[in-house]
Amino acid sequence: MTSVTQSHLCLLCQHPLRHIGEDFAGKQIYKCDQCDYAMTPPATSVDASELYDDPEYFDGWGCNMEFDYGRFEPAVHQQVEQYLAFIKKHTRGESLLDVGTGSGLLPHLARQAGYEVEGTDLSKHVSETLPATAGFPVHHGPLEEITFHRTYDIITMLHVLEHTSDPLSTLLRAKEILNAEGYVMVVVPNYKSVDTRIKNLLSKLKLKSRAYKHLALGHHNYVFSIKSLEVLGRAADLQVVYHTTTQPAWRSSALHRFFERYQLATWCWIVYRKPAST
């Protein structure tokens, strides 16, 4: 299956995508060489909703389904505190919407730090249980389908955009509900990380027992690089005010700091800003 069909055009530049392989489960992998991201044709939104609606989905990520933050693993707290420190440093504003909030630890800590917070999630369990426990509203559904009665200074999408079926539409929706000169912070896996490059190569050479498993296709429909996030921002008419690559907080070492210097670390972080008048 190397042919390019009408449905496999780049979302950002409309050029045909290049077929680069197939993962161990038979998911086809395409790449836009110009915009520098890989993707697999997304599952239907019904399948995706079922996947994220399962309360067990995020159990086992160092969290728990009761949202008992005291029992979350220290590494989880460490990571979320790093996000919050970053938000304080690189954005301004008081209201924060955390898209795909999951455990809700980020808005919880942000609220303690003085932010006025809300969340969204595809999971019914999260949107029905979290508000009573954590004390802030959680809207249910994909960002594009939620009716908001207000706008926000800061919108965070941490490990969210790679799961969407159309990251451009999600980013455009975020922009709609953002105040003028507001910020969107995005964190996604880095397609250009050393780790991913090595595993891509091993997969290509058929030296990996489960080819391309590291891309987590099926959960992740898109795998971005900093370059593709910049192209995405331009397509949404958002300014890029900061970008970097980082290792997870619990895996930071001198070698990893070297990776970060050359955009080779595991995750891409980017901050967009909505222009003053659009």
Ligand SMILES: [Zn+2]
């Ligand atoms: Zn493209």
